[in-house]
Amino acid sequence: MKKEINFILNGEKVNLEVAPGEILLEVLRDKLGVKSPKCGCNKGDCGTCTVMLNGKTVRSCLVLAIEVNDQEVVTLEGIMHSGLTPLQESFLKHNSFQCGFCAPGMILSATELLGKNPKPEKREIQEAIAGNLCRCTGYSPVIDAIIDLTN
Amino acid sequence: MKNYDYEKHVKGESQFVDDLLTPAGLLYVHIFTASVAHAEILKLDYSEALKSRGVVDIITAQNIPGENQIGGIIQDEPLLADNEVHFIGQPVAIVVADTVLHAKEASGKIIIEYKNLPVITDPRLAFQKGELIMPPRLFACGDVDNTWSLCDHIIEGTTESGGQEHLYLETQGAFAYPLESGGIKIVSSTQGPTQVQRAAAKVLGFPMNKVEVDVTRIGGGFGGKEDQANAWGAIAALAAWKVKKPVKVILSRQDDMRMTGKRHPYSSDFKIGLSKEGKILAYQATFYQNAGAAADLSPAVLDRTLFHAVNSYYIPNVSVTAISCKTNLPPNTAFRGFGGPQGMFVIEAALFKAAEIMGVDYHKLQELNLMEEGDSFHYGQKIENSTIKRCWDETIKKYDVDSIQKRVDEFNKNNKLYKKGFALMPVCFGISFTNTFMNQASALVHVFSDGSISVSTGAIEMGQGVNMKIRQTVASVFSVNIDRVKIETTNTTRTANTSPTAASAGADMNGKAAEIASRNILDKLIKVACDKLNTKDPSLITLKNETVFCNNKPELSWNQLVQVAFNTRTNLSSHAQYAVPDIYFDKDTNTGKPFAYYAIGSAVVEVTLDCLRGLYEFDSVKVVHDYGKSFSYVVDRGQTEGAIMQGLGWMTIEEVIYNENGKLLTDALSTYKVPDIHFTPKEIKIEFLETVENGAGLKGSKAIGEPPLMYGIAAFFAILNAMKAFNPHKEYKLSSPITPEKVLCEMYSENVTVPA
Numbered sequence: 044m045k046k047e048i049n050f051i052l053n054g055e056k057v058n059l060e061v062a063p064g065e066i067l068l069e070v071l072r073d074k075l076g077v078k079s080p081k082c083g084c085n086k087g088d089c090g091t092c093t094v095m096l097n098g099k100t101v102r103s104c105l106v107l108a109i110e111v112n113d114q115e116v117v118t119l120e121g122i123m124h125s126g127l128t129p130l131q132e133s134f135l136k137h138n139s140f141q142c143g144f145c146a147p148g149m150i151l152s153a154t155e156l157l158g159k160n161p162k163p164e165k166r167e168i169q170e171a172i173a174g175n176l177c178r179c180t181g182y183s184p185v186i187d188a189i190i191d192l193t194n
Numbered sequence: 195m196k197n198y199d200y201e202k203h204v205k206g207e208s209q210f211v212d213d214l215l216t217p218a219g220l221l222y223v224h225i226f227t228a229s230v231a232h233a234e235i236l237k238l239d240y241s242e243a244l245k246s247r248g249v250v251d252i253i254t255a256q257n258i259p260g261e262n263q264i265g266g267i268i269q270d271e272p273l274l275a276d277n278e279v280h281f282i283g284q285p286v287a288i289v290v291a292d293t294v295l296h297a298k299e300a301s302g303k304i305i306i307e308y309k310n311l312p313v314i315t316d317p318r319l320a321f322q323k324g325e326l327i328m329p330p331r332l333f334a335c336g337d338v339d340n341t342w343s344l345c346d347h348i349i350e351g352t353t354e355s356g357g358q359e360h361l362y363l364e365t366q367g368a369f370a371y372p373l374e375s376g377g378i379k380i381v382s383s384t385q386g387p388t389q390v391q392r393a394a395a396k397v398l399g400f401p402m403n404k405v406e407v408d409v410t411r412i413g414g415g416f417g418g419k420e421d422q423a424n425a426w427g428a429i430a431a432l433a434a435w436k437v438k439k440p441v442k443v444i445l446s447r448q449d450d451m452r453m454t455g456k457r458h459p460y461s462s463d464f465k466i467g468l469s470k471e472g473k474i475l476a477y478q479a480t481f482y483q484n485a486g487a488a489a490d491l492s493p494a495v496l497d498r499t500l501f502h503a504v505n506s507y508y509i510p511n512v513s514v515t516a517i518s519c520k521t522n523l524p525p526n527t528a529f530r531g532f533g534g535p536q537g538m539f540v541i542e543a544a545l546f547k548a549a550e551i552m553g554v555d556y557h558k559l560q561e562l563n564l565m566e567e568g569d570s571f572h573y574g575q576k577i578e579n580s581t582i583k584r585c586w587d588e589t590i591k592k593y594d595v596d597s598i599q600k601r602v603d604e605f606n607k608n609n610k611l612y613k614k615g616f617a618l619m620p621v622c623f624g625i626s627f628t629n630t631f632m633n634q635a636s637a638l639v640h641v642f643s644d645g646s647i648s649v650s651t652g653a654i655e656m657g658q659g660v661n662m663k664i665r666q667t668v669a670s671v672f673s674v675n676i677d678r679v680k681i682e683t684t685n686t687t688r689t690a691n692t693s694p695t696a697a698s699a700g701a702d703m704n705g706k707a708a709e710i711a712s713r714n715i716l717d718k719l720i721k722v723a724c725d726k727l728n729t730k731d732p733s734l735i736t737l738k739n740e741t742v743f744c745n746n747k748p749e750l751s752w753n754q755l756v757q758v759a760f761n762t763r764t765n766l767s768s769h770a771q772y773a774v775p776d777i778y779f780d781k782d783t784n785t786g787k788p789f790a791y792y793a794i795g796s797a798v799v800e801v802t803l804d805c806l807r808g809l810y811e812f813d814s815v816k817v818v819h820d821y822g823k824s825f826s827y828v829v830d831r832g833q834t835e836g837a838i839m840q841g842l843g844w845m846t847i848e849e850v851i852y853n854e855n856g857k858l859l860t861d862a863l864s865t866y867k868v869p870d871i872h873f874t875p876k877e878i879k880i881e882f883l884e885t886v887e888n889g890a891g892l893k894g895s896k897a898i899g900e901p902p903l904m905y906g907i908a909a910f911f912a913i914l915n916a917m918k919a920f921n922p923h924k925e926y927k928l929s930s931p932i933t934p935e936k937v938l939c940e941m942y943s944e945n946v947t948v949p950a
Contacts, residue, residue: 084863131204142363142364142413179414183878186871
């Protein structure tokens, strides 16, 4: 049986019906057309589906859509207000991504980190990004971009 | 240099196959696969599954209108199993339904009965039983047999190197839909659109012109989407043809890991003979390649193992044999390095062991045997413009290897439970496909009447920056702002008969084709300018910064020139082909000049080992690499770091485990460990060797995709050195990956007690 849910997605009210088993990632991508969260493993291991739920990062492949009723969801599409954020600029400057598949999740994890801790140590950056896998870069341009921004 | 793709990445706007707009009425596929590794199919009953909710159709081998065959080099791989299955995860039936969930549900209702047949997972066992993909290959030079008696030291041994999951973050996938012409269009995540086109055409019984393949970008490939994207493209096409609707296939991560092949595991024997000074006089090796259940690219991978069996060393007498062994595992395939790393690992292991026995430093033995300018490889190609020694010497000097040695010795003297180790690795990797005919590419360039430029090539953008390199090349030919140049999707209707974007050669070959096509148009534009400016001498006309100069006087803007050309009915489009010149290889004698040039460099890797837990951390990876005239510092650095990380992973934590029944036990990211951000070496230093332009590469550069992966091999020997520092009395196995678990089992296996 479907249930109606209401939530805020990237600052806008969303209303739709979902089945109890539908996961947030599928609803975002297939029903709402928000494509930046990617499905890399569907088991919460890779981090490509990372979104923010009430300001905290979650793996949207592990969240049921009905769980976000009355909550606030932000995807990468929702963090840009007037052009790129300084963090995005820094990632761009450091060529932090190659194929780009991990980028949306990685940027949200880094955004959360900087929101809590504007001057993170390298170890703290590693902790914050540990759940986001990247197979192309070797991560050092990700670390460099965040460190560069905090200096 | 700004990479325009990256701006889309940071905005989350880059579109992968599963993000693209699809036609209305899209259906989804779940693939029903073999659950045993080798069996006869006695019964396949999908009558209940057909009645399951949302199911539109179920397709088996019997429904294939063309040939049930997707084998590339050897025609030995059915798209859908017919009568027999040969590995767990082999596609048997295609379930088409309105949702992924419904397709999956129905798949669970298919009944299959098997008569089990013997399962082989070990390549040496396959060899004993005569299960070979093709006859063994032998590359040789000199006279190994008569050299052993001249050697002061002869060392023999056995090595193992493990498989490696590609783990491109975007899993395999494609969607397809019927076209008005009766043909099929496939949008695929592939490194080889022509290969997908050929496979789908064969399965459908279509001429190739009825199958169109389009690729925007892919979310990582690493070789895993070179030939192994064919099946999913062909399955989508077959289903779309059968149900006459658009159909999408996206593999789940677990299915992808279970169903697709990986880097080939190798089991090898070596025998190396050296003079008392440490010069290698003879080298013999036999490589048992675990090919899996079908040939796929194994024969070509096998050849590259033989080409790179001596890495960067000059050896006068060589005899290396490689055997592609057929086992009941998913067909193993291309993976960055393409058999080269497996070959290099064995010669390094041989030298490491020789150094141990001779009581000399491993890196001194490496150094003593490095190739000199003009030396020949065992297949006859001479090394020209060699930077092998320069890179090595620079590594020793710049990173002060003597002081690393002292520091490591000092640390090891003062620490009981932590030990350090280091190792060096020279790399010399041939650039060109080893199948000579594949060394061709084509490009189609249009200049539109408003001055904008469109470029289509056979290259696939997968993060390696090939689009940026081609864009920059074309912009520089026309001397226009790079913003005018757009790289189109890779599409078989615009560029035909393409080689896959692989062998590190994508930018070199496709970039040169785009350069030639652009020059063809430029020549015509210069003629137009001559006519317009009333001069007969084209050498007086130059283009610079979007301006046409005649005799150094600015006369026309780029836009004006193009407009005049269009108005005078000039052809503003060009298609060009580039075939890599001067390469050849005789497959009977196994001699020739197979490579356009060599990619060269050296690295030193330092590690700290926690001897209580088996865990290790990389203190540093320091590299000196010859990039030719580097196209882009950031792109080359990024490729180097990424390749090193994959090489480190392959040698250390990435362990592909199948049980004796051929079942993959590491089929998720929770059981298969890939490097995460904590694995990043504490320090990575990359020195660009000052060198000359490389004429054979794009705009003087050198290919960079694969070669640095092999620096990772040093990690294995660095860890072994640290283990030796902890327990010097043990003879360690030359078996990678050396996981923390294996480190402990090896170090403590002979009643070694933990030091107090």
